[in-house]
Amino acid sequence: xxxxxxxxxxxxxxxxxxxxxxxxxxxxxxxxxxxxxxxxxxxxxxxxxxxxxxxxxxxxxxxxxxxxxxxxxxxxxxxxxxxxxxxxxxxxxxxxxxxxxxxxxxxxxxxxxxxxxxxxxxxxxxxxxxxxxxxxxxxxxxxxxxxxxxxxxxxxxxxxxxxxxxxxxxxxxxxxxxxxxxxxxxxxxxxxxxxxxxxxxx
Numbered sequence: 001x002x003x004x005x006x007x008x009x010x011x012x013x014x015x016x017x018x019x020x021x022x023x024x025x026x027x028x029x030x031x032x033x034x035x036x037x038x039x040x041x042x043x044x045x046x047x048x049x050x051x052x053x054x055x056x057x058x059x060x061x062x063x064x065x066x067x068x069x070x071x072x073x074x075x076x077x078x079x080x081x082x083x084x085x086x087x088x089x090x091x092x093x094x095x096x097x098x099x100x101x102x103x104x105x106x107x108x109x110x111x112x113x114x115x116x117x118x119x120x121x122x123x124x125x126x127x128x129x130x131x132x133x134x135x136x137x138x139x140x141x142x143x144x145x146x147x148x149x150x151x152x153x154x155x156x157x158x159x160x161x162x163x164x165x166x167x168x169x170x171x172x173x174x175x176x177x178x179x180x181x182x183x184x185x186x187x188x189x190x191x192x193x194x195x196x197x198x199x200x201x202x
Contacts, residue, residue, distance in 0.1 A: 011076040019067035030059055033077065036151065037084045043146040044088040046135050054091060058084045074160070081161045085143060092139050130197070133183045141176035144169055149197050 011032075017025035037058055041051035061083050069079055134142050140162070147158035148169075159169040180198050 009071050009075050012071050015066050015069055015071075015076055018063060026059070026063055029062065029076075029080075033080055034059075037080070040081065040084055040146060040151065041088055043131075043134065043150055044085075044139075044143060045091060046131065050091060054084060054087045057087055078160055082163065085161060088143070089139055133180055136183065137176055137179055141172050141179065144172040145176050145197060148173060 011029060014025040014029055018029070034055065037055045038051055041054040042048060045051050045054065058080060062080060069076060074082075134145065137145070143162060144158060147153045147161055148155065151158075153161070155166050155169055155173075159166045162169065164172075177198055
């Protein structure tokens, strides 16, 4: 299993180059994963500025700790998602204080073109009963829904990202669906997306 992870990970050479200070390799991975990480962070936090902070910090950690990543333990994309998820958890727990970070001197900036995609996401969700209902879920239930429905990961993949068992993930999803079904403010939202989540099609 460990050898298969090392051989099949498409990012392994980029990470090795980043560990040696290759800023161009870092830019490649920022471009490859920036959109997905922003989507996860935005769904979790419901705030664009906070999501941008989280993703920037995730890439800073990629830059600083690439030399410590072990390809036999997890795919690099899994590791990067875990970092983002944990940063979101920390941000939510410290919601009363502003998240701050210090960038690495040579870290490439976030790709400007990603703003359009996130703006579209924000526009579609502004005033959305579903997004507001997600905000009312406990952190881990919300993350389970975000990964399985919006990121369209399998239960196995989502459980790996969250570092929990598949059984624990399914329990989180079940509790989240029950909470959403009982959310009186969500009952007026009859969109297909809402019905899929509440019905358990995640």
